[in-house]
Amino acid sequence: MNELKKxxxxxxxxxxxxxxxxxxxxxxxxxxxxxxxxxxTMLTKGYSASLLVQYMEEYRELGLGDYQAWINS
Structure with a gap:
């Protein structure tokens, strides 16, 4: 599971x-x-804020059946 996507x-x-x-x-x-x-958590792990925003936008657009594939990619 991709932690930043979570x-x-x-x-x-x-x-x-x-x-x-x-x-x-x-x-x-x-x-x-x-x-x-x-x-x-983002700061301590050095995650990119812009990537978080991108993933937030992707999450909002997901269909019900697409979540599992998305979170694991």
Whole structure:
């Protein structure tokens, strides 16, 4: 499994969660903590931010049956 692609998927979920209008303050705080965890993981492992953004865009465009092949490539 490609770890950066996994982080990209998680970041998409976080960003989508932060866009919700009915988000409680506790939920917003938890999502911000998750965002920080992902960012710290990227920094400590030396991952490319531009590649993360590319993978986030790819993830958003995946069909249901395409995920497994994508995450393992």
């Amino acid at each position: 982080l990209a998927k998680e970041m998409v979920w976080v960003q989508d969660g932060l866009k919700k209008e009915t988000l409680t303050e506790l939920d917003r705080e938890e999502l911000n903590e998750e965002h920080e965890r992902i960012t710290n």
